Amino acid sequence: MASGDAEGLLTLMPCPVCFADTGQSPYLTVSDHAYVACNSCGAVRLHPLPNAAEAAELYGNDYFTAAAHGGYVDYAADEPIHRRNGRARLRKLGPPAVPAAVLVDVGCAYGFTLLEAKAAGWSPMGVDLNAAARTAVEAQGFCAAPTVAELGLQPGSVHAMTFFQVLEHLPDPVAALSEAAALLVPGGRLLIETWDRRSLIARVMKARWQQATPPSVLWLFDEADVNRMCSTTGLELQRWQRSTKWVSIGLVAGQLTNGGSRTGTRIGARLQKVALPYALGDLVTATIRKC
Numbered sequence: 001m002a003s004g005d006a007e008g009l010l011t012l013m014p015c016p017v018c019f020a021d022t023g024q025s026p027y028l029t030v031s032d033h034a035y036v037a038c039n040s041c042g043a044v045r046l047h048p049l050p051n052a053a054e055a056a057e058l059y060g061n062d063y064f065t066a067a068a069h070g071g072y073v074d075y076a077a078d079e080p081i082h083r084r085n086g087r088a089r090l091r092k093l094g095p096p097a098v099p100a101a102v103l104v105d106v107g108c109a110y111g112f113t114l115l116e117a118k119a120a121g122w123s124p125m126g127v128d129l130n131a132a133a134r135t136a137v138e139a140q141g142f143c144a145a146p147t148v149a150e151l152g153l154q155p156g157s158v159h160a161m162t163f164f165q166v167l168e169h170l171p172d173p174v175a176a177l178s179e180a181a182a183l184l185v186p187g188g189r190l191l192i193e194t195w196d197r198r199s200l201i202a203r204v205m206k207a208r209w210q211q212a213t214p215p216s217v218l219w220l221f222d223e224a225d226v227n228r229m230c231s232t233t234g235l236e237l238q239r240w241q242r243s244t245k246w247v248s249i250g251l252v253a254g255q256l257t258n259g260g261s262r263t264g265t266r267i268g269a270r271l272q273k274v275a276l277p278y279a280l281g282d283l284v285t286a287t288i289r290k291c
Contacts, residue, residue: 016172017043017225030207033214041228044197044220049171056146058216059129064109076136078248079112081275085245086113087120092285093160093191096121101159104183106148106176107166111137118142122160125151148179158183164193168211168219177233181290190235190288193243198222199282211282226286239287244279 014021020040027037027044036047064075075082090113096103100123105113108126110133117124125143128134137144145151161180167173180190195211196202197220202209211217219225223240230237 015040015043016045016049016174017041017229028207028212028220030212030214035212035214035220041225042222043225043228046214046218049218050215052171055169055171055218056129061130061132063216064130064133076110079110081246081248082109082112083116084275086116088245089113089162089164089191089193089285090116090120090122092287093162093189097159097187102153102157103160103162104148104151104153104158105162105164106180107164107169108137108144109133111140111142111144113162113164114142115140127151148176148183153183155182156185158188159185160189160191162191162193164191165195167192168194168217168221171218173219174229174232177229177235181234184290186290188290190290192226192286192288194221194226194284194286195282196222196284199280199284201280201282209282223284223286230288234291236289236291237286238289239285241285241287242281243283243285244277245283246275247278249274249276 013024015024015038018038018041020038022039024036024038024047026034028035034047035044037044099121101121103117103122103124104127105117105124106127108114108128109130111126114124114126114137125145126134126137127145127148128137129146131146134144134146143151158180161184163176163180167176170176177190184190197209197211202211202220206212212220223237226240227237229235
């Protein structure tokens with residue numbers, strides 16, 4: 001949708017977060033894409049939202065190898081960094097409550113966090129839309145599927161689920177959390193890493209904020225959004241905390257050029273293994289418990 005069509009976004013489509021039909025107002029325009037805010041709860045989403053099949057098309061191999069749609073120059077080359085981040089994330093989740101407790105990592109990519117989860121005593125399995133990623137996961141001995149439903153798990157059989165920078169890419173995050181709540185054991189844990197549109201850098205940068213990257217990023221969350229979705233789905237938000245992660249200079253170079261610059265890609269390839277901390281205050285972790 002062109003930016004000049006912003007006034008046409010004041011529709012009465014029910015909000016996917018609060019389900020109110022009070023319409024939306026323009027929030028941000030990025031290139032020829034628009035984000036809108038619900039007039040009732042304020043949740044911010046891309047307009048129009050793609051359906052599940054359209055969203056899945058964005059995560060082909062070039063997302064992991066050519067920085068397409070805000071992805072990675074070479075995801076596999078950053079394995080040591082991904083594993084380092086995985087260990088830090090799992091520490092926030094805490095140890096398994098029982099031996100070989102089941103953990104499902106939604107958006108597992110090549111399974112580097114699964115490797116760390118297994119080392120920490122979990123019985124992990126992964127979900128990813130990308131077929132090549134699932135093949136890599138299965139080659140490491142883990143179960144993987146394109147959707148949570150296709151794992152074939154029984155309700156109340158999962159001890160923990162993780163969504164690391166995934167929920168904002170899903171057309172229906174409430175449905176995803178409802179599915180997670182159904183699978184979790186009572187008191188089971190859910191960990192979400194996402195981005196906070198209320199952060200200082202997001203408010204200052206506005207449409208230039210690095211996370212406002214349509215069409216792959218569908219939602220720009222804040223704590224109130226996540227709390228509301230948890231309450232709706234039988235989950236309890238226990239903690240919302242600022243987070244830090246490590247990124248390679250190769251990733252940064254690729255995302256700055258969105259895979260479109262040969263120079264940026266070459267620079268990124270040379271500096272792929274050089275890591276630096278990302279601590280700008282907009283990355284957050286939500287620690288959640290099933291009621």
